[in-house]
Amino acid sequence: MTASSxxxxxxxxxxxxxxxxxxxxxxxxxFVASRVLLTVVGILLxxxxxxxxxSPMQTYPIEASLPNLYVRWDSFWYLxxxxxxxxxxxxxxxxxxxxxxxxxxxxALIWLVSTISGLSAEWSGVLVSNTSFLAAxxxxxxxxxxxxxxxxxxxxxxxxxxxxxxxxxxxxxYTESIFLLLASSAMLLYERKQNALAxxxxxxxxxxxxxxxxxxxxFGFTLLRERGLPxxxxxxxQPERHLPIVIAPLGLFAFWWFAMLTTGDAFAQKSTMVHxxxxxxxxxxxxxxxxxxxxxxxxxxxxxxxxVAFAASLTLLRRDxxxxxxxxxxxxxxxxxxxLSNSLLxxxxxxxxxxxxxxxxxxxxxxxxxxVLFAFIGLDVLLMALWAVGHPFVL
Amino acid sequence: xxxxxxxxxVLSIEACxxxxxxxxxxxxxxxxxxxxAAGRPIPAISILHNRPR
Numbered sequence: 001m002t003a004s005s006x007x008x009x010x011x012x013x014x015x016x017x018x019x020x021x022x023x024x025x026x027x028x029x030x031f032v033a034s035r036v037l038l039t040v041v042g043i044l045l046x047x048x049x050x051x052x053x054x055s056p057m058q059t060y061p062i063e064a065s066l067p068n069l070y071v072r073w074d075s076f077w078y079l080x081x082x083x084x085x086x087x088x089x090x091x092x093x094x095x096x097x098x099x100x101x102x103x104x105x106x107x108a109l110i111w112l113v114s115t116i117s118g119l120s121a122e123w124s125g126v127l128v129s130n131t132s133f134l135a136a137x138x139x140x141x142x143x144x145x146x147x148x149x150x151x152x153x154x155x156x157x158x159x160x161x162x163x164x165x166x167x168x169x170x171x172x173x174y175t176e177s178i179f180l181l182l183a184s185s186a187m188l189l190y191e192r193k194q195n196a197l198a199x200x201x202x203x204x205x206x207x208x209x210x211x212x213x214x215x216x217x218x219f220g221f222t223l224l225r226e227r228g229l230p231x232x233x234x235x236x237x238q239p240e241r242h243l244p245i246v247i248a249p250l251g252l253f254a255f256w257w258f259a260m261l262t263t264g265d266a267f268a269q270k271s272t273m274v275h276x277x278x279x280x281x282x283x284x285x286x287x288x289x290x291x292x293x294x295x296x297x298x299x300x301x302x303x304x305x306x307x308v309a310f311a312a313s314l315t316l317l318r319r320d321x322x323x324x325x326x327x328x329x330x331x332x333x334x335x336x337x338x339x340l341s342n343s344l345l346x347x348x349x350x351x352x353x354x355x356x357x358x359x360x361x362x363x364x365x366x367x368x369x370x371x372v373l374f375a376f377i378g379l380d381v382l383l384m385a386l387w388a389v390g391h392p393f394v395l
Numbered sequence: 396x397x398x399x400x401x402x403x404x405v406l407s408i409e410a411c412x413x414x415x416x417x418x419x420x421x422x423x424x425x426x427x428x429x430x431x432a433a434g435r436p437i438p439a440i441s442i443l444h445n446r447p448r
Contacts, residue, residue, distance in 0.1 A: 088430070096431045236398065239405040246409045253416055256423055265430035266423035275431040 018142065026155045027137045034162035034380075035130065035171055041381050042069045042168075042388035049389060062390050067122040067173075069388060070129070073395040074102070075173035079121045081107035082114060086262065090276065097276025100259060100268040105182075105208035105251075106175040125173035133170040136181040136352075137161065143188050144356045147321070156359035156369060157352070164349045165305070165379035166394060168387060179209045180350050186215050186244070190222060195240045199247025207251030210269075210334070211347070217330045219244045221323040277340065284336035291341045298393055299341040306335065309348035315357030324353035342395055 013020040019027070046064035062068065071079070080087075081099045090098050106128070114124040137158050144154035161167065170177040182205035189198035202219070205212035223232045223241055235242050260266035273279035282290075291303035310332050316325035328351045335347045348354075362369040387394045398406075 098431070100430075235409075236402065236406060239402055239409060242409060243405060246412045249416060250412070253419055257419065260423060260427065263430040264426075264428055264433075266427045268430050271429045271431045 019138065023141060023151070023154075027141050027158055028134070030159050030162040031134050031137055034167065037377070038168045038171065038380065038384045039066070039069065041384050045385050045388050062388075067120075067126040070126050070168075070172040071122050072172065072387060072390055075125065077102050078107045078110060078125060078173050078175070082110035082121045082125070086258075088263065094276055096272060096274075098268075098272045100263065101272045101276065103175065103208050103210070103212075103269075104255060104258070105204055106178050109178065110173075122173065126171065129173065129177040130171050132181040133177040136170075136177065136184050139181065139184040139188050140352050140356075143184060143191070144359065146188075146191060147324075147356060148360060150363065152363040153356070153359045156363045157355045159373060160355040160358060160376060161349075161352055163373060163376045163380050164355070165376060166345050166349055166383050166387075167376075167380050168384045169346050169349070172387075174346075175208055176346060176350050179205060179212065180352060182208060183212065183215060183350070184352060186248075187218060190219055190244055193241075195243045196247070199244035202244055202248035203251035203254075205251065206248055207255050209350075211331050211350075213249055213252050214327065214330050214334065216245045216248050218323065218327040219248070221326050225323050280339045281337055282339055284333050287336050287339055290339075296341075302341045302344045306332070306344040306348050309345070309351065309354055312358055313351065313354045315361050316353060321353075321357065321360075324356065327351075328353055346394075 013022070016024065043064050043066075046062065046069070050062065050064075077099055081102060081104075086099050086104075088098055088100075090096055109128045110121055110125045113119065113128055114121050117124065117127075119127065140161065141154045141158050144157040145151060148154065170180065182201055186198050186202040186205055189195075189201060198219070202212070202215040205215055220232075223245075226232075226241075227234075231237070255269070256266040259268035262268075265271055270279075288303060288307070291299040292307075294300065310328075313325060313328040313332070316322070316328065331351055332348075335344060358372070362372060383394050
């Protein structure tokens with residue numbers, strides 16, 4: 001061994017599962033700092049201003065404690081599903097609304113963790129959400145580093161995602177964090193040519209949220225970028241690259257079969273959404289204009305926030321990132337097709353490539369990056385306060 | 396150039412899955428009935444839920 005190779009061996013950073021100590025510090029630091037900040041804000045606020053709003057599903061009061069802080073609105077549906085499974089029970093306050101509106105992966109995980117650990121469903125839900133979010137941050141850091149070959153961009157992507165407005169939802173008993181983990185993992189596995197595994201993870205994503213199925217768009221366009229149109233259409237050459245596109249919908253089909261066998265309605269999710277939540281479909285641009293110009297200020301703000309997220313996704317319109325833009329675009333079109341504006345911001349923040357696009361623009365510009373991060377933190381804290389008291393602005 | 400045994404196996408799996416999904420979807424469209432409109436949901440005063448421990 002030569003002196004120079006000895007020196008290289010000494011200088012090589014220690015890696016744990018592909019991450020350096022400095023990477024891990026950034027990722028875990030962002031996770032801990034954001035979660036502690038949000039939790040402290042929520043608890044302190046509830047100690048001075050008791051929650052006054054109640055969900056129709058809520059059967060106990062809002063308290064300044066954990067896990068109560070992270071259990072609001074749809075959380076009660078997930079907890080009920082984790083404890084009692086799917087049912088056709090509906091409340092008198094919301095006739096037609098049943099647990100079939102919700103996808104099975106997240107409540108199934110709560111049930112599994114609760115059964116194994118003996119923890120309550122609430123604690124299990126918070127544990128699943130936070131663990132999934134931390135794991136997702138690691139996966140997204142790896143993806144951002146692979147896409148950009150720049151650790152500053154990867155680090156800023158993770159920081160923006162940790163403090164994004166309404167990012168407290170990643171700690172709540174909601175599906176966003178597990179979806180974020182599954183979607184990002186499917187992308188990373190596909191990038192690394194682990195095709196069958198990418199398909200299985202994408203199928204789980206398709207059984208955790210309605211937009212999970214759209215991962216097939218990412219797989220398809222990635223294939224198109226790799227091979228060009230003639231190559232992508234020659235499915236008999238390297239057919240394993242097409243495998244995730246075929247496997248991903250299985251999660252949705254499994255849910256449809258379950259609904260068919262238990263209710264006689266494969267599309268029970270849609271049926272209960274239509275009757276219980278008055279969900280309807282219209283052309284995306286009609287819904288955008290309707291929400292922006294309608295009399296409900298909350299709808300206007302939420303649609304506006306979704307449009308800001310879409311504008312941020314335009315940072316992905318580059319030769320090497322257009323696949324990510326296309327993935328975000330089809331998701332936005334799906335979100336805007338529904339007539340409900342309640343959750344548009346929450347839906348938008350799971351589109352993590354947006355933060356990668358923003359980070360590419362901001363990573364080496366200290367002042368703009370700091371301004372965006374501080375704006376994110378301020379809005380996240382404000383929305384956390386509304387969430388903590390159970391205000392229906394965030395649900 | 397002949398296809399490898401692995402490629403044939405993967406293509407067969409993909410074809411089977413696609414057939415399975417297409418068949419399922421046609422069955423769902425033909426046989427599904429809106430379970431809410433059919434009066435299946437059972438009204439309850441509130442969904443049973445325990446206070447967190």
